[in-house]
Amino acid sequence: MNCILLPCDNFSADTAYIDDAAQITHVTQVLAAAAGDRLKIGQLGGQLGTGQIASMHSDKIELCDVQLSCAPPKKLDLTVVLALPRPKVLRRLIMDMTALGVRHIVLINSYRTQKSYWQSPMLDRLDEFVLEGLQQGVDTIVPRITLAKRFKPFVEDELAGLITCRAIVAHPYSAQSFAQYVQPSSLALPSLVCIGSEGGWIDYEIDLLAKQGCTAVTIGPRILRTEAAVNVILGQWLL
Amino acid sequence: MNCILLPCDNFSADTAYIDDAAQITHVTQVLAAAAGDRLKIGQLGGQLGTGQIASMHSDKIELCDVQLSCAPPKKLDLTVVLALPRPKVLRRLIMDMTALGVRHIVLINSYRTQKSYWQSPMLDRLDEFVLEGLQQGVDTIVPRITLAKRFKPFVEDELAGLITCRAIVAHPYSAQSFAQYVQPSSLALPSLVCIGSEGGWIDYEIDLLAKQGCTAVTIGPRILRTEAAVNVILGQWLL
Numbered sequence: 243m244n245c246i247l248l249p250c251d252n253f254s255a256d257t258a259y260i261d262d263a264a265q266i267t268h269v270t271q272v273l274a275a276a277a278g279d280r281l282k283i284g285q286l287g288g289q290l291g292t293g294q295i296a297s298m299h300s301d302k303i304e305l306c307d308v309q310l311s312c313a314p315p316k317k318l319d320l321t322v323v324l325a326l327p328r329p330k331v332l333r334r335l336i337m338d339m340t341a342l343g344v345r346h347i348v349l350i351n352s353y354r355t356q357k358s359y360w361q362s363p364m365l366d367r368l369d370e371f372v373l374e375g376l377q378q379g380v381d382t383i384v385p386r387i388t389l390a391k392r393f394k395p396f397v398e399d400e401l402a403g404l405i406t407c408r409a410i411v412a413h414p415y416s417a418q419s420f421a422q423y424v425q426p427s428s429l430a431l432p433s434l435v436c437i438g439s440e441g442g443w444i445d446y447e448i449d450l451l452a453k454q455g456c457t458a459v460t461i462g463p464r465i466l467r468t469e470a471a472v473n474v475i476l477g478q479w480l481l
Numbered sequence: 482m483n484c485i486l487l488p489c490d491n492f493s494a495d496t497a498y499i500d501d502a503a504q505i506t507h508v509t510q511v512l513a514a515a516a517g518d519r520l521k522i523g524q525l526g527g528q529l530g531t532g533q534i535a536s537m538h539s540d541k542i543e544l545c546d547v548q549l550s551c552a553p554p555k556k557l558d559l560t561v562v563l564a565l566p567r568p569k570v571l572r573r574l575i576m577d578m579t580a581l582g583v584r585h586i587v588l589i590n591s592y593r594t595q596k597s598y599w600q601s602p603m604l605d606r607l608d609e610f611v612l613e614g615l616q617q618g619v620d621t622i623v624p625r626i627t628l629a630k631r632f633k634p635f636v637e638d639e640l641a642g643l644i645t646c647r648a649i650v651a652h653p654y655s656a657q658s659f660a661q662y663v664q665p666s667s668l669a670l671p672s673l674v675c676i677g678s679e680g681g682w683i684d685y686e687i688d689l690l691a692k693q694g695c696t697a698v699t700i701g702p703r704i705l706r707t708e709a710a711v712n713v714i715l716g717q718w719l720l
Contacts, residue, residue, distance in 0.1 A: 244704045315701070315702045315703055334706075334708075337706070338705070338706065338709045341703055341704070341705055341706070341709065342703060342705070342709070342713075343703060378704060378705070378706060379703040379704060379705065380702065380703060380704055381703065419720075420720045421720055461716075461719055461720060462554070462719050462720075463554045463619065464554055464580055464581060464582060464618040464619060464620065464719070465483045465580070465617060465618060465619055466577070466580055466581070466617070466618065466712075467573075467576070467577065467580070467617060469573075469708070469712075470577045470580065470581070470712045473705075473708075473709045473712035473713050473716065474581075474712050474713070474715070474716030474719060474720070475716065475720075476713070477700075477712065477713030477714065477716040477717065477720075478716065478720060480700055480701050480703070480713060481658075481659045481660055481700060481701075481713070481714075481716075481717060
C-alpha cells in the first residue's frame with residue numbers, strides 16, 4: 243500500500259478520515275504512524291496528496307491539513323483482453339494490471355477456461371483487488387472491467403469497437419515476434435492486447451481474433467506463467 | 482509444466498523413466514496421458530525432445546523411443562541481484578527468473594530485508610523452484626544461484642567482477658528513466674540488474690551500488706510488486 247485511497251465521502255474541507263479496517267491496520271502496523279505524521283493519500287477518482295494524522299482510534303483515523311495537489315499518473319492507452327484465469331491468480335492479475343495503469347480490462351471465456359472459474363466468489367471481489375492495485379501503483383482512477391462470458395459474440399460484435407489503434411494476441415506458436423511487430427519503433431504500440439490463460443488459445447480462437455484485426459505475435463520460445471506473461475508484455479508500455 | 486525434465490541418471494540408450502511423484506501426477510492427472518502417447522521431455526543440463534510412454538505404474542512411468550534433438554533456448558546474458566524477498570513470493574520469483582532464462586541469480590541482504598527471511602525453510606528448496614521454472618519455461622540449464630547474506634562485502638568485493646557489460650539498479654526515485662538509459666537502442670542492454678524488495682533500496686545502498694558501476698534508473702511513477710517489477714524489467718531482454 244504505497245498510498246491510502248479514500249472515497250470522496252470521507253473528505254470535508256481540509257480534513258478526511260480513514261475507517262477501512264485494512265487501511266487502519268496498514269497505518270498502525272506497517273507504517274507504525276502516530277499523530278502528527280503525514281500520510282500519502284488520494285481521493286478515489288481524484289487527486290493524490292498527503293494528510294496529517296490528527297487523531298487515531300481503533301476504528302477511525304482523523305486527518306487534518308489535507309492537501310490533494312497531484313494528478314494521478316496517466317492511464318495507458320490500452321485494453322487487455324484476458325482469458326479468465328484460475329481464481330487463485332485472479333487477484334494478483336487484477337492488482338498488477340491496475341497498478342500498471344491498464345484503462346480497460348476484459349475478462350473473457352476461452353476454450354481452456356474451466357467453466358467453474360465463472361462461479362468463483364473471487365469475481366465478486368474485483369473492486370477490492372482494483373483498490374489494492376491502485377494503492378500499490380499510486381493511482382486513483384479505476385480501470386473499466388468487462389466480463390465477457392461468451393467468447394464468440396464478444397469477439398464478433400464488440401471487439402472491433404474497442405480497437406482504437408492496432409491489436410495483438412499473444413500466441414507462442416506465431417511466426418511473428420512481438421519485437422518484429424513493433425519495429426520500426428516509430429509505429430504506435432497496439433491499443434489492445436489479448437492474452438490467454440494457462441494452455442493459451444486454441445486455433446479457432448486465434449482465427450476469430452485475427453478476423454477482428456488482432457495480429458498473433460510470440461514473445462519467444464520460453465513459456466511463462468500468465469502473471470509473468472502479462473507483466474512482461476505490459477512492461478513494453480512502461481519502459 | 483510444459484516439459485518434464487529428468488536427471489541424466491534416468492536415461493539409458495533410447496529409454497528413460499519418470500519416478501518423481503509431482504511429474505507422475507502431472508502426466509496422469511493434468512495431461513491424462515496413456516501408454517503410447519508422446520511426452521515433451523528434457524535432460525537436466527542437456528537437450529530437449531520427446532519420449533513415448535511404454536508403461537505406467539503408480540510410482541514409475543517408463544519411456545521408450547526417446548529422442549533428444551533440440552538445444553535448450555539461449556540463456557539471457559544477465560545477472561539479477563535481488564534483495565531477498567518475503568518467503569511467500571520467493572518461489573514465484575525464482576520460478577519466473579529461471580523461466581525467463583536469467584543466467585545468474587544473486588539473493589542479497591538489504592536494509593529493508595527482514596532478518597527472519599534468511600532463516601526461512603524456503604531457502605532450502607531453491608533447487609525445487611528452479612526445476613519448476615525450467616519445466617515452465619522449457620529449458621534444461623539451471624541458473625547459478627548465489628546467497629549474499631552481507632550486503633557491503635558482496636557489493637564492494639564481488640559485484641564489479643560480475644558486471645560484463647553495463648549495470649543498473651532499479652530505483653523509483655532516480656531522475657533517469659530506463660527508456661533514456663537504453664537509448665540509443667544500439668547500446669547493449671545491461672548485463673546486471675539490481676532489484677530491491679518491498680520498500681526498495683535505501684540511499685546508502687544506492688550509493689554503494691553506484692560506486693561499483695550501477696546506474697540508478699526508474700521504471701516510472703507507478704510502484705509495482707517485486708514480482709511484477711522483475712517481470713516488467715526482464716521483459717526487455719525477451720521482447
